[in-house]
Amino acid sequence: MQYHDVKLLATAADRSQWPESSLPEIMFAGRSNAGKSTLINTLVNRKKLAYTGKTPGKTRLLNFFEIDGRYVFCDSPGYGYAVGGDSSAESFQKLIDPYMHERETLKGVVLVLDIRRTPNEDDLLMRDFARESGLKLLPVCMKADKLSRGAGIQAAAKIARLLEVTPKDICIVSGTEKTGIEQVWNQIEAIAAE
Ligand SMILES: Nc1nc2c(ncn2[C@@H]2O[C@H](COP(=O)(O)OP(=O)(O)OP(=O)(O)O)[C@@H](O)[C@H]2O)c(=O)[nH]1
Ligand SMILES: [Mg+2]
Known part of the structure; x- marks a missing residue:
C-alpha cells in the first residue's frame, strides 16, 4: 500500500474559511452514510x-x-445534513451551493453511492450539477463487501444505467476490504491532469 502525505487544510462553515490553494480539487459528495469519509x-x-x-x-x-x-x-x-439551525436542508444548501458554484479550483465530483441502494433524486441533481458545470463526475459504489461479486457488478451496472454513465466508468469499492481503490486513484489522477 502506497504511503500518502496528508494534511488537513481547513474545516469550513463558509467561504471565508475555504483554504487558499491552487491544486486541483476533488469534492466527495453523496447521501449521508454512503461512505464518503471512509472512501477518503x-x-x-x-x-x-x-x-x-x-x-x-x-x-x-x-x-x-x-x-x-x-x-x-x-x-x-x-x-441535507449540515450544521446550522433546525432547517438542516437549508443550511446544507448554504454550505454547498456557493462552494460548488464558486470554488475555482474544483475539477471533479466523486459521487459516492451505497452499492445496495438506488440513486435518488439528490444523486441525480448532483450528477446534473457536475455536467452543467463542466466538472468530471466519478461515481463510486461503496460497501461492495456487502454483496457477492456477481451481485455487486449487477448492482453497479444498474446504478450506471440510472446515472446514464457507462458501467466501466463506475468504480466498485470496499472500504473494509480495501478493494477497487486503484481504479479510483487512476480516475482522480486523470481528472487532475486535465
Ligand atoms: N462494510 C462496509 N462499511 C462501510 C464501507 N464504507 C463505509 N462503511 C460504513 O458506513 C458508515 C458510514 O460511513 P461514512 O464514511 O461515515 O459515511 P459518510 O458518507 O461520510 O457519512 P456522512 O458524513 O454522515 O454523510 C460507517 O459505519 C462506515 O464504517 C464499506 O465499503 N464497507
Ligand atoms: Mg462523512
Whole structure:
C-alpha cells in the first residue's frame, strides 16, 4: 500500500474559511452514510483522517485535505445534513451551493453511492450539477463487501444505467476490504491532469 502525505487544510462553515490553494480539487459528495469519509480514508490509507460513523450526519462541514502536495480532497456532509439551525436542508444548501458554484479550483465530483441502494433524486441533481458545470463526475459504489461479486457488478451496472454513465466508468469499492481503490486513484489522477 502506497504511503500518502496528508494534511488537513481547513474545516469550513463558509467561504471565508475555504483554504487558499491552487491544486486541483476533488469534492466527495453523496447521501449521508454512503461512505464518503471512509472512501477518503481508504484512498490515503488512514483509519481516522476523515471522521466516520454509523449514524448519518457525521460530516457536518466542508473538510479540506491536501494530498501528496498534488490534490485537495473536500469531504462534504450528506445531502441535507449540515450544521446550522433546525432547517438542516437549508443550511446544507448554504454550505454547498456557493462552494460548488464558486470554488475555482474544483475539477471533479466523486459521487459516492451505497452499492445496495438506488440513486435518488439528490444523486441525480448532483450528477446534473457536475455536467452543467463542466466538472468530471466519478461515481463510486461503496460497501461492495456487502454483496457477492456477481451481485455487486449487477448492482453497479444498474446504478450506471440510472446515472446514464457507462458501467466501466463506475468504480466498485470496499472500504473494509480495501478493494477497487486503484481504479479510483487512476480516475482522480486523470481528472487532475486535465
Ligand atoms: N462494510 C462496509 N462499511 C462501510 C464501507 N464504507 C463505509 N462503511 C460504513 O458506513 C458508515 C458510514 O460511513 P461514512 O464514511 O461515515 O459515511 P459518510 O458518507 O461520510 O457519512 P456522512 O458524513 O454522515 O454523510 C460507517 O459505519 C462506515 O464504517 C464499506 O465499503 N464497507
Ligand atoms: Mg462523512
